[in-house]
Amino acid sequence: xxxxRAQSFKFRLYVADRTPNSALAMANxxxxxxxxxxGRHEIEIVDVLRKPERAIADGVFxxxxxxxxxxxxxxxxxxxLTRTQATLQALGLETPSA
Amino acid sequence: xxxxxxxxIDGSTEIKTLIETLHGAEQRLAELTAGEVDxxxxxxxxxxxxxxxxxxxxxxxxxxxAAILDALPAHVALLxxxxxxxxxxxxxRRSYGSNAVVGVGCAVGSNYPEESRQLRVLNHQRRAExxxxxxxxxxxxxxxxx
Numbered sequence: 001x002x003x004x005r006a007q008s009f010k011f012r013l014y015v016a017d018r019t020p021n022s023a024l025a026m027a028n029x030x031x032x033x034x035x036x037x038x039g040r041h042e043i044e045i046v047d048v049l050r051k052p053e054r055a056i057a058d059g060v061f062x063x064x065x066x067x068x069x070x071x072x073x074x075x076x077x078x079x080x081l082t083r084t085q086a087t088l089q090a091l092g093l094e095t096p097s098a
Numbered sequence: 099x100x101x102x103x104x105x106x107i108d109g110s111t112e113i114k115t116l117i118e119t120l121h122g123a124e125q126r127l128a129e130l131t132a133g134e135v136d137x138x139x140x141x142x143x144x145x146x147x148x149x150x151x152x153x154x155x156x157x158x159x160x161x162x163x164a165a166i167l168d169a170l171p172a173h174v175a176l177l178x179x180x181x182x183x184x185x186x187x188x189x190x191r192r193s194y195g196s197n198a199v200v201g202v203g204c205a206v207g208s209n210y211p212e213e214s215r216q217l218r219v220l221n222h223q224r225r226a227e228x229x230x231x232x233x234x235x236x237x238x239x240x241x242x243x244x
Contacts, residue, residue: 011188015136016136016137016145016147017147017155017160018155019136019137019147019151019154019155020136020151020154020158021133021134021136021151022136040188040209048139049137049145049147052139052143052144052145052196053208055139055143055145056139056141056143060139061138061139061140061141062131062135062137062138062139063136063137063139064134064135064136065212078131078135079131079132079134080134081137082134085199098100
Protein backbone atom coordinates (compact mmCIF):
# COMPACT_ATOMS: atom_id res chain seq x y z
CA UNK A 1 0.00 0.00 0.00
CA UNK A 2 1.32 3.42 -0.96
CA UNK A 3 2.11 5.79 1.84
CA UNK A 4 -0.08 8.92 1.64
CA ARG A 5 1.83 11.95 0.40
CA ALA A 6 2.69 14.48 3.12
CA GLN A 7 0.55 17.59 3.03
CA SER A 8 2.02 20.76 1.64
CA PHE A 9 1.62 23.92 3.67
CA LYS A 10 1.06 27.34 2.21
CA PHE A 11 1.66 30.35 4.45
CA ARG A 12 1.17 34.04 3.96
CA LEU A 13 3.13 36.28 6.31
CA TYR A 14 2.04 39.87 6.67
CA VAL A 15 4.84 42.24 7.59
CA ALA A 16 5.42 45.99 7.87
CA ASP A 17 8.50 46.83 5.84
CA ARG A 18 11.67 45.74 7.66
CA THR A 19 10.47 46.47 11.19
CA PRO A 20 12.17 44.31 13.83
CA ASN A 21 9.11 42.27 14.82
CA SER A 22 8.31 41.57 11.19
CA ALA A 23 11.90 40.55 10.46
CA LEU A 24 11.87 38.29 13.51
CA ALA A 25 8.61 36.65 12.45
CA MET A 26 10.07 36.06 9.00
CA ALA A 27 13.19 34.44 10.45
CA ASN A 28 11.17 32.32 12.89
CA UNK A 29 8.77 31.12 10.23
CA UNK A 30 11.62 30.23 7.87
CA UNK A 31 13.39 28.28 10.61
CA UNK A 32 10.19 26.53 11.67
CA UNK A 33 9.40 25.48 8.10
CA UNK A 34 12.96 24.31 7.48
CA UNK A 35 12.83 22.14 10.59
CA UNK A 36 9.28 20.83 10.56
CA UNK A 37 8.14 21.12 6.95
CA UNK A 38 11.22 20.60 4.78
CA GLY A 39 10.38 20.56 1.11
CA ARG A 40 6.65 20.93 1.66
CA HIS A 41 5.97 24.51 2.39
CA GLU A 42 5.47 27.77 0.56
CA ILE A 43 5.77 31.20 2.13
CA GLU A 44 4.39 34.38 0.63
CA ILE A 45 5.46 37.65 2.21
CA VAL A 46 3.05 40.58 1.98
CA ASP A 47 4.03 44.09 3.08
CA VAL A 48 0.96 45.85 4.48
CA LEU A 49 2.53 49.23 3.83
CA ARG A 50 2.40 48.43 0.12
CA LYS A 51 -0.66 46.22 -0.08
CA PRO A 52 -3.03 46.92 2.82
CA GLU A 53 -5.98 45.67 0.78
CA ARG A 54 -4.57 42.15 0.90
CA ALA A 55 -4.41 42.29 4.67
CA ILE A 56 -8.03 43.37 4.88
CA ALA A 57 -9.06 40.61 2.49
CA ASP A 58 -7.34 38.09 4.76
CA GLY A 59 -8.81 39.57 7.93
CA VAL A 60 -5.42 40.78 9.14
CA PHE A 61 -5.34 44.02 11.09
CA UNK A 62 -1.94 43.82 12.78
CA UNK A 63 1.56 42.84 11.73
CA UNK A 64 3.44 40.61 11.87
CA UNK A 65 0.66 38.14 11.19
CA UNK A 66 0.77 34.66 9.77
CA UNK A 67 -2.05 33.10 7.81
CA UNK A 68 -2.00 29.39 7.09
CA UNK A 69 -3.79 29.08 3.80
CA UNK A 70 -3.51 25.34 3.24
CA UNK A 71 -4.24 22.79 4.42
CA UNK A 72 -7.57 23.88 5.80
CA UNK A 73 -8.67 25.24 8.16
CA UNK A 74 -7.27 28.73 7.62
CA UNK A 75 -5.44 29.82 10.76
CA UNK A 76 -4.30 33.32 11.68
CA UNK A 77 -1.54 34.03 14.18
CA UNK A 78 -0.30 37.42 15.28
CA UNK A 79 3.18 38.08 16.63
CA UNK A 80 6.79 37.16 16.09
CA LEU A 81 6.27 33.35 16.26
CA THR A 82 9.04 33.20 18.84
CA ARG A 83 7.25 30.62 20.99
CA THR A 84 7.87 27.71 18.66
CA GLN A 85 5.86 25.07 20.53
CA ALA A 86 2.81 27.29 20.78
CA THR A 87 3.12 28.17 17.10
CA LEU A 88 3.41 24.51 16.08
CA GLN A 89 0.37 23.61 18.15
CA ALA A 90 -1.64 26.49 16.76
CA LEU A 91 -0.77 25.40 13.23
CA GLY A 92 -1.73 21.82 14.01
CA LEU A 93 1.81 20.57 13.50
CA GLU A 94 2.21 19.30 17.02
CA THR A 95 -0.26 18.06 19.58
CA PRO A 96 -0.12 19.65 23.01
CA SER A 97 1.82 17.60 25.54
CA ALA A 98 -0.23 16.04 28.29
CA UNK B 99 -1.23 86.78 15.18
CA UNK B 100 -0.82 83.75 17.34
CA UNK B 101 0.54 80.41 16.23
CA UNK B 102 -2.93 79.00 16.76
CA UNK B 103 -4.44 81.43 14.28
CA UNK B 104 -1.68 80.93 11.72
CA UNK B 105 -2.07 77.19 11.74
CA UNK B 106 -5.83 77.46 11.75
CA ILE B 107 -5.97 74.85 14.44
CA ASP B 108 -8.11 75.18 17.44
CA GLY B 109 -6.18 73.78 20.40
CA SER B 110 -9.39 72.60 21.91
CA THR B 111 -9.99 70.14 24.67
CA GLU B 112 -11.17 67.67 22.04
CA ILE B 113 -7.76 67.66 20.33
CA LYS B 114 -5.99 67.19 23.64
CA THR B 115 -8.34 64.33 24.46
CA LEU B 116 -7.73 62.74 21.05
CA ILE B 117 -3.96 62.95 21.56
CA GLU B 118 -4.28 61.26 24.92
CA THR B 119 -6.55 58.63 23.40
CA LEU B 120 -4.04 58.01 20.60
CA HIS B 121 -1.15 57.51 23.00
CA GLY B 122 -3.29 55.46 25.35
CA ALA B 123 -4.51 53.20 22.55
CA GLU B 124 -0.99 52.56 21.32
CA GLN B 125 0.25 51.78 24.80
CA ARG B 126 -2.65 49.41 25.47
CA LEU B 127 -2.10 47.69 22.13
CA ALA B 128 1.55 47.13 22.99
CA GLU B 129 0.52 45.68 26.35
CA LEU B 130 -2.07 43.34 24.85
CA THR B 131 0.31 42.04 22.17
CA ALA B 132 3.41 41.90 24.39
CA GLY B 133 5.06 44.46 22.13
CA GLU B 134 5.08 42.03 19.20
CA VAL B 135 3.02 44.18 16.86
CA ASP B 136 4.66 46.67 14.49
CA UNK B 137 1.75 48.06 12.54
CA UNK B 138 -2.02 48.15 12.49
CA UNK B 139 -4.35 48.30 9.51
CA UNK B 140 -7.73 49.97 9.71
CA UNK B 141 -10.82 48.56 8.00
CA UNK B 142 -10.35 51.31 5.41
CA UNK B 143 -6.87 50.01 4.58
CA UNK B 144 -4.93 52.74 6.32
CA UNK B 145 -1.75 51.31 7.80
CA UNK B 146 -0.11 52.90 10.79
CA UNK B 147 3.34 52.00 12.04
CA UNK B 148 3.44 52.01 15.82
CA UNK B 149 5.82 54.47 17.42
CA UNK B 150 8.44 51.97 18.54
CA UNK B 151 8.53 50.37 15.09
CA UNK B 152 8.96 53.79 13.52
CA UNK B 153 11.93 54.54 15.77
CA UNK B 154 13.50 51.14 15.12
CA UNK B 155 13.03 51.45 11.38
CA UNK B 156 14.53 54.93 11.35
CA UNK B 157 17.51 53.82 13.46
CA UNK B 158 18.02 50.79 11.25
CA UNK B 159 18.02 52.98 8.13
CA UNK B 160 20.48 55.37 9.75
CA UNK B 161 22.83 52.54 10.70
CA UNK B 162 22.64 51.11 7.19
CA UNK B 163 23.29 54.48 5.59
CA ALA B 164 26.22 55.13 7.90
CA ALA B 165 27.69 51.70 7.15
CA ILE B 166 27.54 52.33 3.41
CA LEU B 167 29.07 55.78 3.69
CA ASP B 168 31.75 54.58 6.10
CA ALA B 169 32.73 51.83 3.67
CA LEU B 170 33.55 54.40 0.99
CA PRO B 171 37.18 55.40 0.64
CA ALA B 172 36.17 58.95 -0.31
CA HIS B 173 35.53 61.80 2.10
CA VAL B 174 31.76 62.21 2.17
CA ALA B 175 29.60 64.88 3.75
CA LEU B 176 25.81 64.75 3.77
CA LEU B 177 24.02 68.05 3.38
CA UNK B 178 20.45 68.97 4.16
CA UNK B 179 18.20 71.01 1.90
CA UNK B 180 19.66 74.27 3.24
CA UNK B 181 23.21 73.19 2.51
CA UNK B 182 24.15 72.48 6.10
CA UNK B 183 26.41 69.53 6.74
CA UNK B 184 24.40 67.01 8.74
CA UNK B 185 26.93 64.22 8.93
CA UNK B 186 30.26 63.07 7.61
CA UNK B 187 31.62 59.61 6.97
CA UNK B 188 34.37 57.75 8.77
CA UNK B 189 37.00 58.63 6.18
CA UNK B 190 36.21 62.29 6.67
CA ARG B 191 36.34 61.98 10.46
CA ARG B 192 39.57 60.01 10.26
CA SER B 193 41.23 62.71 8.20
CA TYR B 194 39.84 65.83 9.79
CA GLY B 195 38.76 64.85 13.29
CA SER B 196 35.51 63.72 14.78
CA ASN B 197 33.39 66.68 13.88
CA ALA B 198 35.23 69.28 11.92
CA VAL B 199 37.54 70.05 9.10
CA VAL B 200 40.31 71.46 11.18
CA GLY B 201 41.61 74.72 9.86
CA VAL B 202 38.88 75.16 7.28
CA GLY B 203 35.89 75.67 9.58
CA CYS B 204 33.55 73.36 7.71
CA ALA B 205 31.99 71.24 10.43
CA VAL B 206 28.78 69.34 11.03
CA GLY B 207 26.08 71.97 11.33
CA SER B 208 27.91 74.61 9.34
CA ASN B 209 26.49 76.04 6.15
CA TYR B 210 28.16 74.46 3.20
CA PRO B 211 27.67 77.26 0.64
CA GLU B 212 29.20 79.76 3.04
CA GLU B 213 32.14 77.50 3.50
CA SER B 214 32.45 76.56 -0.14
CA ARG B 215 35.30 78.89 -0.86
CA GLN B 216 37.39 77.36 1.88
CA LEU B 217 36.27 73.90 0.80
CA ARG B 218 37.31 74.60 -2.78
CA VAL B 219 40.74 75.29 -1.44
CA LEU B 220 40.58 72.03 0.46
CA ASN B 221 39.35 70.14 -2.58
CA HIS B 222 42.15 71.60 -4.60
CA GLN B 223 44.59 70.32 -2.02
CA ARG B 224 42.84 66.94 -1.88
CA ARG B 225 42.94 66.62 -5.65
CA ALA B 226 46.59 67.32 -5.56
CA GLU B 227 46.91 64.40 -3.17
CA UNK B 228 44.60 62.23 -5.35
CA UNK B 229 41.99 62.23 -2.58
CA UNK B 230 38.99 64.15 -3.86
CA UNK B 231 36.30 65.26 -1.44
CA UNK B 232 32.90 64.00 -2.55
CA UNK B 233 29.81 65.76 -1.41
CA UNK B 234 26.47 64.07 -1.62
CA UNK B 235 23.37 66.17 -1.23
CA UNK B 236 20.64 65.05 1.13
CA UNK B 237 18.14 65.48 -1.68
CA UNK B 238 19.79 62.71 -3.62
CA UNK B 239 21.84 64.70 -6.11
CA UNK B 240 25.50 64.07 -5.94
CA UNK B 241 28.61 65.46 -7.40
CA UNK B 242 32.28 65.41 -6.78
CA UNK B 243 34.41 68.27 -5.71
CA UNK B 244 32.16 71.33 -6.15
